[in-house]
Amino acid sequence: MKNPFKDKTWFKFLSNKYVWVSLSFFTWMVFLDNYSYFEHRFLNKQIDELEDNATYYQGEIKKDEEHIKQLKNPMQVEKYAREKYYMKKDSEDIYIVEFDSDSLKKK
Template sequence: MTFKQFRNKPIVKIISNKYVLILLTFIVWMVFFDENSWLNHREFNKEIDKLNSEKEYYNSQIEKDKELIQKLDDTEELEKFAREEYKMKKENEEIYIIEYDTLKKK
């Protein structure tokens, strides 16, 4: 195949068109090299999704803590919480902590 035959093919004519070359260069530049490229936007969207999931987690934790604070307004609940979480006791009282071994023995 000679150069003239190759040049006369329709696909080669389309690709060698200066407007198509400029458009392809622009597209490649915008997708890969530009400061606002598609790759950067994809990374930012992933980070936004991650931050939104963290926000949901922390909002749920805040709700749990609000419920706990409301429960601790009652003196009996406050005493129960102090005993369970901080191993506090009254005077002349003994506390026995029973821990179960979760490992299976051979």
């Protein structure tokens, strides 16, 4: 009995052992290998996130360096201490004024 598919071109193509080896290699490299396509995508996303973090922190470092330069001036140190930590001189009184719009409204 003769196989009716033997003369078809797609059957010849799929019965070729090199095609099967190539397909299995492609499947292995894309899905199963430790360095697969999906693993590379995941690692590239992590690299992008880390590069974004590095850029953000470099900007923050520059801001902090500018802030440190400003705090080398004694007047700026005094201003910062008064605003941030509510410090005062011995002869002063500090009053903290809160407006209704500053506090949360209770129902």
